[in-house]
Amino acid sequence: MSADAESRWPxxxxxxxxxxxxxxxxxxxxxGEWMLKGPNLEDDISGASNGQDEIxxxxxxxxxxxxxxxxxxxxxxxxxxxxxxxAQPLDEEAEAWPTFMVQVALSDRAAWLLLDAIRHExxxxxxxxxxxxEYFHLEHHDARLETLAVDQPEAVEAALERYFPGILAxxxxxxxxxxxxxxxxxxxxxxxxxxxxxAFREHxxxxxxGTDVTVPALTDDVPDPDEWDxxxxxxxxxxxxQRVADQLQGVTNREYVxx
Amino acid sequence: MSANTAGTGTAGxxxxxxxxxxxxxxxxxxTVDEVPDPHIPVSLxxxxxxxxxxxxxxxxxxxxxxxCMGCPAYDMIQDDxxxxxxxxxxxxxxxxxxTWDPVWSKDMLTDRAREELRDAGIGL
Numbered sequence: 001m002s003a004d005a006e007s008r009w010p011x012x013x014x015x016x017x018x019x020x021x022x023x024x025x026x027x028x029x030x031x032g033e034w035m036l037k038g039p040n041l042e043d044d045i046s047g048a049s050n051g052q053d054e055i056x057x058x059x060x061x062x063x064x065x066x067x068x069x070x071x072x073x074x075x076x077x078x079x080x081x082x083x084x085x086x087a088q089p090l091d092e093e094a095e096a097w098p099t100f101m102v103q104v105a106l107s108d109r110a111a112w113l114l115l116d117a118i119r120h121e122x123x124x125x126x127x128x129x130x131x132x133x134e135y136f137h138l139e140h141h142d143a144r145l146e147t148l149a150v151d152q153p154e155a156v157e158a159a160l161e162r163y164f165p166g167i168l169a170x171x172x173x174x175x176x177x178x179x180x181x182x183x184x185x186x187x188x189x190x191x192x193x194x195x196x197x198x199a200f201r202e203h204x205x206x207x208x209x210g211t212d213v214t215v216p217a218l219t220d221d222v223p224d225p226d227e228w229d230x231x232x233x234x235x236x237x238x239x240x241x242q243r244v245a246d247q248l249q250g251v252t253n254r255e256y257v258x259x
Numbered sequence: 260m261s262a263n264t265a266g267t268g269t270a271g272x273x274x275x276x277x278x279x280x281x282x283x284x285x286x287x288x289x290t291v292d293e294v295p296d297p298h299i300p301v302s303l304x305x306x307x308x309x310x311x312x313x314x315x316x317x318x319x320x321x322x323x324x325x326x327c328m329g330c331p332a333y334d335m336i337q338d339d340x341x342x343x344x345x346x347x348x349x350x351x352x353x354x355x356x357x358t359w360d361p362v363w364s365k366d367m368l369t370d371r372a373r374e375e376l377r378d379a380g381i382g383l
Binding site for chain 2: 130
């Protein structure tokens with residue numbers, strides 16, 4: 001089912017929602033990978049629950065994208081790794097717990113801020129419902145990061161430096177300020193990317209205040225506006241591994257699918 | 260806070276057929292009321308997951324929601340609704356529309372659901 005001309009989103013909005021959906025798809029994957037490897041049972045349970053929430057949210061975002069004319073098979077099972085528009089930090093599986101916590105905390109919060117900025121009527125209630133899930137995700141992340149910032153500040157800071165540029169690229173370039181953000185201009189979102197970038201960093205500055213962890217600065221050339229890919233919300237042509245794409249698409253277990 | 264905030268709870272919201280629903284619509288509601296939530300011993304109607312049932316020349320549209328967006332029984336529940344409605348004489352097609360407006364809350368549960376949940380040892 002495709003939207004008629006009146007209800008069709010602008011292309012930039014479809015790309016925006018696609019990037020949020022793919023980021024959530026990869027969040028589900030990364031939570032799943034870590035749900036039996038956390039330092040204690042509560043972390044494992046949280047990982048399993050967060051993964052389920054993310055996949056549930058992906059299902060709804062894909063449903064809207066399909067109504068906008070995006071092919072369902074392409075969304076779910078027929079994509080090359082480089083066609084996923086997930087936040088760049090989620091391209092890789094984190095090798096250690098503090099790294100993983102920073103990876104998913106930054107990605108989940110950024111995705112939520114982008115979702116929360118949407119003002120289009122197709123999202124009425126849906127974003128609010130997603131927020132009910134995200135409240136618990138973000139609370140858990142912050143609590144864990146506060147503890148890790150005390151116990152392993154160097155690991156947390158190293159992960160922040162590693163992932164911050166990719167997350168800023170996912171949020172968008174600093175040049176998208178008030179009056180210059182095409183999504184605000186299209187009345188699809190209610191706040192500019194530059195505002196979201198500021199709110200995002202400020203949250204972590206406050207969270208790590210009083211610890212030895214320093215949050216990377218916001219610089220206007222990260223991402224470089226001239227190299228930034230609006231469709232995949234990143235710079236460069238990196239992507240998830242083929243192995244991960246196969247898992248997301250259920251290639252190995254396709255014979256068990258009930259049609 | 261998102262600009263996309265929907266109403267929550269029971270204000271202006273009612274479960275079941277409208278007062279002026281004809282016999283056929285009432286039969287459809289009664290039929291869907293036979294479908295249980297697979298997680299707990301309460302029907303989808305009493306769980307306030309069914310927001311609306313419309314019928315147009317045998318083509319039925321059910322508008323429904325879920326308490327949990329990541330419900331693992333998401334498709335199974337829709338299949339159950341389709342299956343039970345297709346047994347009703349006069350129904351030629353069933354379409355399910357999922358909505359999040361208003362956002363489901365336990366305040367919407369019917370009194371019967373509250374009683375059944377309490378009897379099952381589930382606290383609200």
